[in-house]
Amino acid sequence: MRATLRWAHADLRTHRGEALFLVSATAGIVAALLLAAALFGYATNPWQRVFAQSHGAHVWIRTGPDADAAGLAALDGVASVSGPYRTAGVTVESRGARAGVELRGATQEPPTTGRPLLTEGQWLATGSPDGVVLESSLARALVAAPGDTLTLPGTRRTFTVRGIADSAEPRHRPGERPGTVWALPSAVRTAQDAGERPGQLVGLLLTDPYDTDYAVQRAVTRLGAGAVTDVSNWQEARAEAQSDTRLLGQVLGLFGLGALLAAALAVYGAISTRVRGHLRDISVLKAIGFTPGQVVRVFLMQHLAFAVLGALAATVLTQTLGVRIPGRLGEAVGVWQELPGHTAVLAAVPVAAVLFIGATTCLAAWRAGRVPPVPVLPAAPGAGGPLTGPARRALGLRLPPALVLGLHRAIARGPQAPAAVARLALPLMLITVALGAWTTIGRFDSRPQELGLAAALTARADAGLGDREAQALLEADDRVAAAHPGVEVAALVPGQTGTIALRGLGTRDRPYPYTVAEGRAATGPDEAVAGQGLLDLLGVGVGDWVRTTVGGHPQILHIVGRSIEPENGGRTISTSLDTLRENDPTLRATLYRLQLHPGADPGEVRAALSEASQGRLDIHEVTSPADRLSALRGVVAGLIAVLALIGLTELSAVIGGTVREGERDLLALKAIGLSPRQITAVTVVAVGCTALAAAVVGAALGVPLARWLIDAEGRSSGIGAGVASAPPTGLLALLSGAAVAGAVALSILPAARAARRRLADTLAAAA
Known part of the structure; x- marks a missing residue:
């Protein structure tokens, strides 16, 4: 053993640089795998924690104001119901930031199912009739905190923020999905009486969480397709909450495993090269009494020591300094360290990496054990x-x-x-x-x-602003290349098990420039392009016909192309506004997608248009992936x-x-x-x-x-x-x-x- 250690020590002194590279590479690989594990745990935990603590509903169904949503509690497979809540869509403003929100009527006692989890402030109280509670993602968008005042543009009405709460429902997305504001029923009734998009919302807690499609189908059958305006389930909310962080984890995990394979091959190549270069030394070792097993152990112990040292360094650094990494990685490590399985993963990942490298090392070191005591020279000169x-x-x-x-x-x-x-x-x-x-x-x-983001801004006009006047205001700015009128509504998919986004944007004379990756653009009547998410959801492809239902009215469209859709998980079917108006001539544009000239700054254009419209246009920058x-x-x-x-x-x-x-x-x-x-x-x-x-x-x-x-x-x-x-x-x-x-x-x-x-x-x- 003493001779083995002396030879290993001498070899290490000769190849210090190679040893340093091996230790550093192993440390980097193990750190990448540990961070990937942290991101996967972080992606699942926050939403799962909120969903479990709030007794979140598995399905949320939005209906018209006159639907008998309370009767859904009698459906088979429904354990309990959250609501129904009266809702109204309004626009609120705080510190110059605007957002479309859904006022949701709630009592001064939070519900048992789908209960919002207060993170700041207090819940609603009858003594504060204008008090509201904001969902946390909406509060971040409005930069609002308890005690702040929310105003409703164009009116004298105000709300006072009493609290901020987490919810397991889909998050607020500016210009795409309204945020949630819990308010007393009296405030919601006032908004409904003023014609602010009235409706109802009911949440279903199912006995079988994976029976969402069947539950939705039964609910739509009971209420009637015309009464249901939107459906969402817990899988969609979880996928959306986890999407960004899970992608980071997938990238780290994929490259970590690839790097581990590359490192193992590098170790194999290093040992094989050293065996060929040390044939005489290995022969001398065998001549003085070293057995083949001892020679193998020399190389194996040496490189296992390098791997163990690198793995330990990565583990210690990740555990102690990981929380100090700026941004989402540091936050993920902090949350991961508090999870129950953290210790097991922290030990398993380095051990697995060392064992994998060790297995490769054994294969290469085995060749050293086969070197004869008298080296045979190659026949080539x-x-x-x-x-x-x-x-x-x-x-x-x-x-x-x-x-x-x-x-x-x-x-x-x-x-x-x-x-x-x-x-x-x-x-x-x-x-x-x-x-x-x-x-x-x-x-x-x-x-x-080129990636489905032709428009830089999305504008929504107030109810009193006509289509022509809104378009004239938007195109008056020289930096706006085109303002495409459109509408986006929730539509029931065939089978009535969920909702998708049906979008009518642009006209046949001035079509919206969708990015078509497969097929062709929609140019004729009843033609549409669809995102990959919608094609997967419905199991259809380019060339198929799709029947959707909007407010009880069918809309049959021919999918002629697949478009790149960064929004709504790709569950979007898009056609022209003219096609939708053929089915409903009274349909008016509710949004405008603005294309800007090259070099125009979206933030400056947004500010200028908001000022020119005197607050009658709600304008947001399009969120890019x-x-x-x-x-x-x-x-x-x-x-x-x-x-x-x-x-x-x-x-x-x-x-x-x-x-x-x-x-x-x-x-x-x-x-x-x-x-x-x-x-x-x-x-x-x-x-x-x-x-x-x-x-x-x-x-x-x-x-x-x-x-x-x-x-x-x-x-x-x-x-x-x-x-x-x-x-x-x-x-x-x-x-x-x-x-x-x-x-x-x-x-x-x-x-x-x-x-x-x-x-x-x-x-x-x-x-």
Whole structure:
């Protein structure tokens, strides 16, 4: 054991850089996997905690004001009912921020089912008739806190914020989904009497949480399709609450596993290279009494120690400093540390990573145990083998000998050459995929019109503002290229088990520029385009006909294309406003999508239009997925750093193997008159060619893999395939150049040392 430790210590002193790379790479991989676990736990826990503590309803159904919603409590499978609540849609303003909200009538005692969880302030009280409680996402949008006053634009009515509450229902989305405001029934009745979009809301707590479709179908049958205006269930709310954070976790987990595989292969390559370079040392160890098992244990213990050290460092750093990471990652780690399964995951992930690396190490170390006590020299005169015909002809053309011999050495290494290229190409391929994700996120900012975000602003007009007057106000600003009138309503899907968004936008003369990824744009009567989420929900495709129900009236549309839909989970079917008016001639536009000229600032245009309309237009900036995915940029940068460390580890093994395999050619190269500088160039060219081949392979495989992964995520999220963007050619060239330049720079010093070795040392190495 003492001799084993001394040999391991001497080997470690000789290969300090390689050991540091292995420890750092393992630490980065384990940290990425732990952060992925934290994000997955964080994505599930907050919503699940609110849903459990509030006894959240599994289904929420919005109806007309005259529907018998209370009768739904008698349906089979319904354990209890929340409501029905009288509702009214209004617009409120606080500190210059506006939002469409749904006033919901509630008593001074919070309900048992679907109970809002107060986080600040107090609940409603009869002594404060104008007091309201805001849902937390709405409060953040309005920058409102308890004690603040909400005003209703165009009226003298005000509300006083008494409290802020969490809810397990779908969150407020500016310009898309109204926020929830709990108020006393008297305030809601006043709003309903004023004609502010009256309705009812009822929540159903089911005995079987996964029986939502059947429950909704029975509820719609009982109430009548014309009475139901919107349906949402707990799976949709959970998916929406988890979508952004879960995507971060998926990215971290995917790249963490890929990096773990790359690190294991790098360890395998490092040990294999060292075994080939230490054949004489291993033979001496066996000659003095080391058994094959002891030799295997030397390599295994050494690299397991590196893996354990890196895993421990990552675990300690994640546990102690993870909460200090700015943004959502730090918040996720803080929540994750309080979950019941935190300790088990914290131990399981590093152990699994170490065991995986250890299994790969065993395979490579086993080869060291098979080295005979008397090493057998290869039959070839050198590592490069005899010169091929093309190499001899190239030398005859007076090409630089270093270039020809270096390329020959890189190619003529037998099976070791493609193995080295494959191991080095894996981290470069993952880096290419990471750059593809980075480029796609940037595409939402730089070219949103290609990803379903042609409009930068959404405007909603007050009831007293006519269509022509509203459009004239919007197009009066020179920075507005087009103001497309439209309407968006909730429609019941076939089978009446849920609702989708039916959107009529633009006219046939001035169609809205949807981003069509499959099929064609809707130009004729009854033609529409649909998002991937809707196609998946209904099980239909491009070319099919779909029948939806709006307020009891059927609307039959022909899907002629699939559009990229970043909103509403892709559960949207879009046609022209003219098509919807053919079914209802009295239909008027309720919203406008504004396209701006290039270079126009949406914030400045929004402020100018709000001032020009004197508050009669409620204008919001269109939310881009890039806003929610901004945290991915930091994650991608960290993953690229980890993968670069793994690449450096593999590169050091490639350099060491190339230098050692060139020692047998050293005498021959000196005999034909090559100077030490030329001999150094031979090794450097061989390493550079290997790195260049790996970079080309990594980019060739990484670009289609990045497109496939990003489009697969787009399909699963409902946005749809077609959002992926390959990294620019210049960026890929820069990555390849950096890989080759790094390989050349790192190989110069060891190659120069080997070229200046004494003849006696060279003969000893060849013996």
